[in-house]
Amino acid sequence: MTGKEYRTITDVKGPLVFLNKTEPVAFGEIVTLRLANGDIKNGQVLDTSDDLVIVQVFEGTAKINRETGVTFMGDVFKLPVSTDLVGRILDGAGRPRDGGPEIVADEKADIIGAAINPYSRQSPNDFIQTGVSAIDLCTSLVRGQKLPIFSASGLPHNDIALQIARQAKLKDSDEEFIVVFCAMGITAEEYNFFRSDLERTGALENAVLFVNLADDPAVERIITPRLALTAAEYLAFEKDYHVLVIYTDMTNYCDALRQIGAAREEVPGRRGYPGYMYTDLAMLYERAGIVKGKKGSITQFPILTMPGDDITHPIPDLSGYITEGQIVISRELHQQGIYPPINVLPSLSRLMGSCIGEKTTREDHKSVSDQMYAAYAQGRELRGLVAIVGEDALNERDKQLLDFSGVFEDKFLRQTRDEDRSIEETLDLCWTLMSSIDTKYLVRLDQKWIEKYHPDNRE
Amino acid sequence: MSNEGVIYRISGPVVTATGMSAAMYDVVRVGHEGLMGEVIELHGEKAVIQVYEDTSGIRPGEPVLNTEETLSVSLGPGLLTQIYDGIQRPLPTLEKEMGVFITRGVDADAFDLEKIWTFEPQVAVGDEVVGGQVIGHVQETDTIIHKIMVPPTVSGTVKSIESGDFNVTQTVCVLEDGTEMQMMQKWPVRTPRPFQQKYAPDTPLVTGMRILDFLFPLAKGGAAGIPGPFGSGKTVTQQSLAKYSDAQLVVYIGCGERGNEMTEVLDEFPHLIDPNTGKPLMERTVMIANTSNMPVAAREASVYTGITIAEYFRDMGYDVALMADSTSRWAEAMREISSRLEEMPGEEGYPAYLSSRIAEFYERAGRVETLNGDDGSVTVIGAVSPPGGDISEPVSQGTLRIVKVFWGLDAGLARQRHFPAINWLNSYSLYPQSLDQWFRDNIAQDFPEIRTQISGLLQIESELQEIVQLVGSDALPVDQQLTLEVARMIREFFLQQNGFHDVDAYCDIHLQYHMAKAILSFQDAAKSAMADGALLNDVVNVPARSDLMRGRFEKGYIDRIDSMVKKMNDEIADAVESN
Ligand SMILES: Nc1ncnc2c1ncn2[C@@H]1O[C@H](COP(=O)(O)OP(=O)(O)OP(=O)(O)O)[C@@H](O)[C@H]1O
């Protein structure tokens, strides 16, 4: 149902258009705007009353004037969903970008998405092996988790995300993930990098891409991740797929939010971002999970770049308050030439406890992970001390730990971009590396695992 | 004007209606779908309503109906073991009605109105009863007797009283003036339930967490704030309190946090045993889950729903503990609504009334003499999530001004995997004075003195650490090196406690005392051995000491600890000779 066309625009401000009295317009209703030259723009109602309607225009308000015709489409924003989505590339507003046909809908789904009833959730506990040692050992990923990458500009977060997308699998299973990839304001070069990698590995056939690039309308970024998650929910909860959603870059998304807030003259929160940004981000991140009675799952891998490498910046800060841990990429390690430059110390997977151990990975996983972490943390700290007092002042234990921290980075963290280590390989590697430290200093290792796995005690 | 009006404006969760008579906090039904809302502001003809469900698709001109009731909770048998959303709709019922996604426009009774409970009368015909008086008992779960009370505003002479099986809406008692009473009653959430008087707290809420009970104890009826950056342990701490604290009832509010965390509690609690009663934990628990992606107005209401339920059980004479995770999300909900109302913002965009709302909320904690002369308490523990972990922000500051216990979580400790990551140098409790007598009488005469010694050692350690940073520890005299070792033992053996460990997650308060004494005993033994010529290194490394420290991971430690200490001390004494 489309209604009549209005020419009652009074004000245009940033991405917002203000209209005088119209027929009753629904909150959230979709709007099309027809410019004098025939171009069409799209928008959504942000505020509606008997006297005034405020519309947020996705494509920006350039060329909009009082002559622009405004039509209210009678419904909220919906995405046509069907399994035909798989293998397709769409733009940031859900239109084909690959020259293919329009999506033939099985149904249309509201892109805001309803909240999963907490009572209907099922606790995630299936270990996903990413083949990246640092992640598998220290911040194990669980199917149904939301685990962001906290990175910064110029760091290889895209390579890591792609490596995970390629290698992620359940241990002892060849069940594959469908990748839903959502680009928000990334450069064409970055996008091509993603696309060609997915193409090269054949993953594209099993993926859906929603793409809003740096030169696409900024406000459109508000809906792009919602489209991607709506597609993901359909595939996971209607069609039983295990879906891995990668979205990048959340920082651009948040900047678009800030832009709308400013245009509405809202009281800004920290650093100009809207006060409701926590809730807004939660409406995206919480769309991960597993629900009772459904076979599929949604695992989220958001990527964000921390402005100024600052983890207390509102974007990583609010994300960290919602997600189930974080993987932190380190500029320092990157500069040392280490790939993947994951700093395990501030990284965390909150769901790890439920997915590792005898039944899922290996009995010694927790013990090894704790010990590797502790030894590396102590070694790193000693680097600071050595800088002041010199290496000679260290006792034997500290010397071993200091050396270990280098080995940890060089042998454990470092791996190639197509090196897919099984969790057993990762754990065995840890034992080999830890054997450079006297057993008596390895206080976090259970004696029974030392007897079973320490190289001195194996054949 | 009638009780029916029409929608004038919709802006997110805030809807304005015209043409309707309304009073503040009236509950209204909005739009054709009848979404639940509450009047929060009046402007001449216009009533501003916060709506507890998603408003997209709603149009101006749709009807609004004023129910003329205030936002209330239903109170009665059936509350325990439930999980509700912010406005007391049971989530299992919503699942039945809507499937796994929460859509809107569904009403749900707070509990099964048909379920039959056995009512045992506690008054007889002709008795005078007053508000709050217990007229009957219902064994709601194995552990909890639900006491049916006269509503606070009612009194009179009992004309008839029933005994036997009834549902919660059937009349079980009639007064001479014709007032009928059922097992269910309602109470408006924004009004504290009345009591006779507040008492000064004198009993600790024993939590089983050493750093809390021993160094920073919370009183039953007290209030505590747990601020901390993301990932520092607010939720794990709150969940541990819900599991192990010696409250008789627990109200757990997941306010604007993760869905999976509520699922975890739901999965875990039915299988966990309350260490204080030996019964399943779920039987003493009521949960409220309004997660971060559920409507913000219902998030705003959720803390009131929770505390009203807590007060109701308090009025039966129970000790209730309430956890709110996280009060910052509640404050943010207030901020969002306030900004939609275009109110003049205070600090950081929060409404000017933020700190008074926080204070009013925590003031509903307390140990009271109930209307029926019993003694009950509500202890409130609120998590705070300061942006960037910086507690100079308004929610943290508003909380710290009112609570008497501050458990400050520390990102640095969490990164070192020192859990619970509570900073022992800046945390505090203002209760020790009023609780010391209890500790002396119930645990040990010298309990407060032992506490002072332990915290003194930690203080000295922090001063010595500053020197160590500059010159290294070898440069210190041996007695100070020993102090550092003792302090390390306090941190690693006593303060650290893995919230997920089968045995050590909960530590009996008597055992806590023995462990603290064991540390001081090590210090004494080491000092005297070193005075006799033993080397620090030998003293620290006696095998019995690591046995003692590891012992806490095994069951039955309390029976073994004294002999383990003795063995340690013997080995330390031997270190003199071996030298
Ligand atoms: N007492 C504890 N024992 C063991 N591990 C803990 C403890 N406290 C915290 N942790 C670890 O820290 C992680 C984060 O803790 P938690 O979820 O409680 O943080 P939070 O402060 O609630 O964070 P957020 O504000 O993001 O919700 C846990 O998943 C766990 O790994």
Ligand SMILES: [Mg+2]
């Ligand atoms: Mg938490």
